[in-house]
Amino acid sequence: xxxxxxxxxxxxxxxxxxxxxxxxxxxxxxxxxxxxxxxxxxxxxxxxxxxxxxxxxxxxxxxxxxxxxxxxxxxxxxxxxxxxxxxxxxxxxxxxxxxxxxxxxxxxxxxxxxxxxxxxxxxxxxxxxxxxxxxxxxxxxxxxxxxxxxxxxxxxxxxxxxxxxxxxxxxxxxxxxxxxxxxxxxxxxxxxxxxxxxxxxxxxxxxxxxxxxxxxxxxxxxxxxxxxxxxxxxxxxxxxxxxxxxxxxxxxxxxxxxxxxxxxxxxxxxxxxxxxxxxxxxxxxxxxxxxxxxxxxxxxx
Numbered sequence: 170x171x172x173x174x175x176x177x178x179x180x181x182x183x184x185x186x187x188x189x190x191x192x193x194x195x196x197x198x199x200x201x202x203x204x205x206x207x208x209x210x211x212x213x214x215x216x217x218x219x220x221x222x223x224x225x226x227x228x229x230x231x232x233x234x235x236x237x238x239x240x241x242x243x244x245x246x247x248x249x250x251x252x253x254x255x256x257x258x259x260x261x262x263x264x265x266x267x268x269x270x271x272x273x274x275x276x277x278x279x280x281x282x283x284x285x286x287x288x289x290x291x292x293x294x295x296x297x298x299x300x301x302x303x304x305x306x307x308x309x310x311x312x313x314x315x316x317x318x319x320x321x322x323x324x325x326x327x328x329x330x331x332x333x334x335x336x337x338x339x340x341x342x343x344x345x346x347x348x349x350x351x352x353x354x355x356x357x358x359x360x361x362x363x364x365x366x367x368x369x370x371x372x373x374x375x376x377x378x379x380x381x382x383x384x385x386x387x388x389x390x391x392x393x394x395x396x397x398x399x400x401x402x403x404x405x406x407x408x409x410x411x412x413x414x415x416x417x418x419x420x421x422x423x424x425x426x427x428x429x430x431x432x433x434x435x436x437x438x439x440x441x442x443x444x445x446x447x448x449x450x451x452x453x454x455x456x457x458x459x460x461x462x463x464x465x466x467x468x469x470x
Contacts, residue, residue, distance in 0.1 A: 181389075181392050185392075185396065195397075198357065198361055198397065198401075199397065199400045199401050199404050200404060201357055201401075202354050202357055202358075202397065202398070202400070202401025202402075202404065202405070202448070202452075203401050203402075203403075203404025203405040203407070203408055204404075204405070204408065205350040205351075205353050205354050205357070205401070205405070206350070206354065206401055206402050206404070206405025206406075206444065206448055207404075207405040207406075207408035207409050207412075208346055208350055209343050209346040209347035209350055210405055210406065210409050210436070210444060211408075211409045211412060212339065212342065212343045212346065213343050213347075213440075214409055214413065214433075214434075214435065214436060214440075215339075216336070216339050216340065216343065217434065217440075218433055218434060219336070219339075230298070230306065230324060231295055231296065231297055231298075232295075232296040232297075232298065232309070232310060232313065232322055232323065232324045233293055233294075233295055233296075233322070233323040233324075234293060234294040234295075234296060234313055234316075234319050234321075234322055235291050235293050235319070235320050235321045235322075235323070236248075236291050236292045236293060236294070236318050236319060236320060237291070237318055237319070237320045238291055238320075240291075240292060240318045242265055242292060244318065245263055245265070245292040245294065245318070246263045248263075248294065248316070248318055249261045249262065249263035249294045250263075252294065252296060252313075256299070257298060257299055257300065257305065257308075257309050258296055258297070258298060258299060258309075259297045259298060259299040260296075260297040261294055261295065261296045261297070262294065262295045262296075262297075263292070263293075263294055264292070264293045264294065264295060265292055266290045266291060266292050291320065296313065306324060307324075310322050310324045351447070351451050354398065354401065354448065354451045354452065354455070355451045355452070355454050355455035355458075356455060357455070358394045358397055358398065358451070358452045358455030358456055358459070359455035359456065359458055359459035360459070361397065362390050362393065362394060362455065362456045362459040362460060363459045363462075363463060365390065365393070366390070366459070366460065366463040367463075386460070386464065387457070387460045387461070387464070390456045390459070390460045391453055391456050391457060391460070393456060394452040394453050394454075394455055394456025394457070394459075395449045395450075395452050395453045395456070396452070397452045398448040398449040398450070398451055398452020398453065398455075399445050399448055399449045399452070401448055401452070402444050402445040402447070402448030402449070403445065405444070405448070406436060406441055406444060406445075409435065409436065410435045410436070413433045413435050416433060417432060417433055420432070420433050
């Protein structure tokens, strides 16, 4: 057991020494891996900030219930109070016809109804549903439209559908980009390891002649691939954080124009550790396939 741990420690030292032996080439490789990591990580950070911008939950539409002309104010207020107890309704608010005409005047459209002898607006109820799922919204709209006191129900859920579709598309793009660039990360590591193997081919053949196993030969290269992956992951994280800092002032200015205080949030420890773990695993995987293929080729000669 002690010999096994000693060889792992020696393999780690050998990998670190190889990593420091060519600093310029290592720097460029780490930067390339960092860019490959930063693209999906940056999109993921963008989705996280969009989720924060909408309050951590999908925004809910509102249903407007226009009541029949014969429905009195007391009956309408009772219906609004009863709707608050509905399992699919988050809130409901009664708007009288007088309040409706007052809001119309505030928007500058009061002249439309000024020439009419009576207030043409009906009592209405603004209903906030407890869900943003399009299917459940349509079902709630149909059920409320069946109420005896309701004349018409308006629901504009198209923007909700578009928002959900865009967020879903964004998640799919992040996943697709992560897979493609993850394969690129593994390929970059494999190519780097392959060059090292060819440079040390004579040493490897001598080690095989004196009885070294493939696992013994492979281990330092696996550590090198993992170190390179972690370094690239850290570089990608730094790129994402620097990009966020550079955009911070512009985002704050846009948010201030809308009367809100919003600042971009970077990756925390919960996002950073999986990012480094995935980068290390991909680097290790690329090194494993590169060394295994090179050893198979050496056995043919």
